Amino acid sequence: MNQLKTEVKVIFLDAGGVLFETFFKGDDRIRHLLTERGYPRKKIDDGIMKAKQTKLNFITNWNEEEQYFRRYYGAIAKELGEVDLTNELLYFAHFARHCELFPEVKDVLEKLRNKYRLGVISNAMPSMDWIFDWLGIRKYFDSIILSAFVNEAKPEKAIYEIALRDIQAKPEKCIFIDDITLNIEGAERVGIRGIHLNREKMNLLELLQEYELL
Numbered sequence: 001m002n003q004l005k006t007e008v009k010v011i012f013l014d015a016g017g018v019l020f021e022t023f024f025k026g027d028d029r030i031r032h033l034l035t036e037r038g039y040p041r042k043k044i045d046d047g048i049m050k051a052k053q054t055k056l057n058f059i060t061n062w063n064e065e066e067q068y069f070r071r072y073y074g075a076i077a078k079e080l081g082e083v084d085l086t087n088e089l090l091y092f093a094h095f096a097r098h099c100e101l102f103p104e105v106k107d108v109l110e111k112l113r114n115k116y117r118l119g120v121i122s123n124a125m126p127s128m129d130w131i132f133d134w135l136g137i138r139k140y141f142d143s144i145i146l147s148a149f150v151n152e153a154k155p156e157k158a159i160y161e162i163a164l165r166d167i168q169a170k171p172e173k174c175i176f177i178d179d180i181t182l183n184i185e186g187a188e189r190v191g192i193r194g195i196h197l198n199r200e201k202m203n204l205l206e207l208l209q210e211y212e213l214l
Helices: 003-007 026-036 041-051 062-080 085-093 105-112 128-134 157-167 181-188 204-210
Strands: 010-013 020-022 099-101 117-122 143-146 174-178 193-196
Touching (some): 026 041, 062 085, 128 143, 174 181, 181 193
């Protein structure tokens, strides 16, 4: 019998890139909206370049996130000479409106929750918390740890230790699945078995089947 399968009691998953993704990327969302408004591509790209210079501090609540994105989108609006565009960009271009589950994820979570306790460990802004409701997947998780709310981020040891305490599990009984190898290495430094998901090679279901976890 697969020893990993018998020992694992908890599976932690990353969120973006593992459970869901914004397939319509940020710059493209901005370009689409503003091109439809009739702005020239060169002016739009100049605005995006200005926006990328916006200082990003560690964000811990929605108000801070909103202020950051108002500065970010405001830089684009100012470059285009129409400050009122800030609100439109905030509403339509913000990533939380564009997240979609990977096709296999809902079925995978249904199967996993019958065998394991499930948790999320994600480097994310506060608004990502809303996505679990929007996509209908919060019910599958015993613990959701977002960097914004714990003031720690992967791959630092502290965020994994917080996740272990929250779900009340020993590291040797857990695995962590992420699409970034650096984050896997961080988990392994606290004793959690890490598994890398490369979606160019396989999806989440195929990965779990390969390790005989499903």
